Amino acid sequence: MKKLLLSLLIGSALYVTACADGKPTVARTTDLPVLARNFLKKHFSTLAVNQVTVESRFIGKKYEVTLAGGGEIEFDKNGNWTKIDCRRNAMPESAIPGKILQYVKLHYPDYFVSVIEKEDGGYEVEMRDISSGHDIDLVFNGRQEFVRID
Numbered sequence: 371m372k373k374l375l376l377s378l379l380i381g382s383a384l385y386v387t388a389c390a391d392g393k394p395t396v397a398r399t400t401d402l403p404v405l406a407r408n409f410l411k412k413h414f415s416t417l418a419v420n421q422v423t424v425e426s427r428f429i430g431k432k433y434e435v436t437l438a439g440g441g442e443i444e445f446d447k448n449g450n451w452t453k454i455d456c457r458r459n460a461m462p463e464s465a466i467p468g469k470i471l472q473y474v475k476l477h478y479p480d481y482f483v484s485v486i487e488k489e490d491g492g493y494e495v496e497m498r499d500i501s502s503g504h505d506i507d508l509v510f511n512g513r514q515e516f517v518r519i520d
Contacts, residue, residue: 422435
């Protein structure tokens with residue numbers, strides 16, 4: 371009985387390890403979940419998609435979209451964005467959650483959002499000053515309320 375249990379544990383561990391560390395594969399835009407395709411159409415319709423990669427993980431798939439001009443957007447298995455990186459250009463305001471956009475416009479009018487990432491319980495926002503190039507990182511909670519400068 372012990373040998374059987376040990377064999378099952380080892381087999382399960384090998385299966386989980388194999389599934390959890392999938393290598394990214396190139397995919398088509400049509401392979402993205404509907405939510406991700408709609409997000410791209412709504413907020414990034416003026417930029418072409420250069421590449422879509424899919425990475426299978428134990429918790430599901432992760433999608434990464436590379437846009438013309440160097441932007442990258444990451445989506446979870448359901449097609450919800452988890453990170454938007456537009457370091458080379460200002461991010462479209464329509465892609466920034468409403469209360470965060472209002473806060474940034476009010477308190478940092480000379481900055482543009484270059485990266486926004488959804489994290490457990492909130493958002494991390496990287497911004498760049500238009501004239502000086504100075505960067506600043508802000509943290510917001512899940513209700514999009516300012517928490518601190520990071």
